[in-house]
Amino acid sequence: MEKEIIVAIALGIGLSASTGFRVFLPLLIAGIAGRLGFLPLTESFSWLAGNTALVTLGVATLVEVGAYYIPFVDNLLDTISTPLAIGAGTLISASVLPVDNELARWITGFIVGGGAAAAVQGSTAALRLGSTGTTGGTGNFLVSTAENIAAVVTPIVTIFIPVIIAILILLTLFILFRLIFRRKRKKTAATA
Numbered sequence: 689m690e691k692e693i694i695v696a697i698a699l700g701i702g703l704s705a706s707t708g709f710r711v712f713l714p715l716l717i718a719g720i721a722g723r724l725g726f727l728p729l730t731e732s733f734s735w736l737a738g739n740t741a742l743v744t745l746g747v748a749t750l751v752e753v754g755a756y757y758i759p760f761v762d763n764l765l766d767t768i769s770t771p772l773a774i775g776a777g778t779l780i781s782a783s784v785l786p787v788d789n790e791l792a793r794w795i796t797g798f799i800v801g802g803g804a805a806a807a808v809q810g811s812t813a814a815l816r817l818g819s820t821g822t823t824g825g826t827g828n829f830l831v832s833t834a835e836n837i838a839a840v841v842t843p844i845v846t847i848f849i850p851v852i853i854a855i856l857i858l859l860t861l862f863i864l865f866r867l868i869f870r871r872k873r874k875k876t877a878a879t880a
Contacts, residue, residue: 692786697800698854699727699784702846704777704801705857708808710839711772712752716745717843718780727847730793733783756832759825766813770806777805807861 706714715736721727722737735741756762778794781801787793812835819827846853
């Protein structure tokens with residue numbers, strides 16, 4: 689049972705982190721993987737693999753991916769998608785947790801999934817804002833393309849090797865936060 693929980697948490701981290709790149713694309717991939725039997729969805733989340741959910745997520749994915757290629761609309765979408773990514777990260781993480789207690793499932797899903805999604809979404813929003821500031825929005829298509837690739841590759845690889853991907857994601861976030869805090873300390877020291 690412990691191994692099952694560790695794998696489920698690793699799946700939750702990897703899948704929810706990918707919702708920080710795109711909200712709907714990882715949910716669509718999870719639904720397809722659940723439908724094909726590659727992703728064990730809990731019983732209360734089997735709807736994610738249903739026809740209605742897959743068609744809805746497919747349309748939403750096309751709209752979201754396309755909208756991120758429109759300069760300045762992409763920055764607006766980052767503002768809107770941050771709470772959506774946290775919700776999607778919570779949902780996708782809770783969908784794979786084999787916990788009988790619904791409250792524990794949702795709390796764990798929010799902490800693990802919502803936290804991972806928020807960290808990735810915040811990082812990509814800052815990257816896009818920096819790209820907009822330095823290139824006037826003309827370089828944002830590169831950021832969007834990289835995010836789209838990450839939103840496809842991360843959940844697919846996570847489904848097959850969840851523990852390794854979870855460790856890589858956590859390590860990457862740790863390094864990013866250290867770099868950000870180091871830069872802030874240097875900036876604070878320079879102004880003091």
